[in-house]
Amino acid sequence: MTDSTDSIRAVVPTGRMAALTQPTYALPGGMLLRPWEAYDAPALVAAYADPDIRHWNRPDPLTEDRAVTRIARWRERWHTEHAAVWAVAAAQETVPVGLIGLADIDLRGGSAEIMYWLLPAGRGCGATAEGVSAVTRWAFDDLGLHRVRITxxxxxxxxxRVATxxxxxxxxxxxGALLHTDGWHDEHLHARLRTD
Known part of the structure; x- marks a missing residue:
């Protein structure tokens, strides 16, 4: 018996993402969306200690060494085509104040999920929604995904507000889709199609 998925062509061929260079985007308020670097580790440690980021995103606390390892893993996950993670930073400074990325990338099925957070220093300038829009355009136009979601x-x-x-x-x-420290939370599901 033949597996029916064998007759369905992959939406995005294996190797397309790994062949792409991770781009940098200018955002409002003099902000940039750029790849994470090892020297960004202290900012990642600070973010994972921020009460709001911890509550909504549930990250494990990090030491600086573990943050360097996590950043290296994000770069590796680009090349293995599993995730694409950008830092949000002021153009004139190197210290990131946020993160926007694609996780749960399924090239064969043509989908992924947007994730984002911002430290207090980066909030209020519109960079998150613009960054999500930039990553979405990249996901559809450059990578070739069919559907991208936010939960x-x-x-x-x-x-x-960012999603809409x-x-x-x-x-x-x-x-009851996600367990937080204060119990199970219902989750909103937002999504866009390449054809929208």
Missing amino acids: HSVSNPASC KAGYPLEGTMR
Whole structure:
């Protein structure tokens, strides 16, 4: 018996993402979206200690050495075509104040999930929604994905505003979808198609 998935061509061929160079994008407020570097490790440690980022994103605390390892793993995951992670930083400074990326990349199925967070120093300038839009354009136009989604707790209206401002309509609510320190949270599901 033949597996029916064998007759469905991959939406994005293996190797396309690994062959691409991770781009840099200018964002509003003099911000940049750029690849993470090993010297960004202290900013990642600070972010993972931030109470809001910890609550909504659930990262494990990091030492600087573990942060360097995590950044190296993000670069490796670009080449293995599993994730694409950018730092949000002021153009005139090297210290990142945020992260925007694609996780759960499924090239064969043509989908991925946007993730993002911003430290207090980067909030309020519109960089997150513009960064999400830039990553979305890259995912559709350069990588060739079909569908990109965003999920967030229904108790996090800031993430909802970013998603809708970046053109991700709300598709529905996933009940009890993610466990936070204060219990199970319902999650909003937003998504865009390449054809939108």
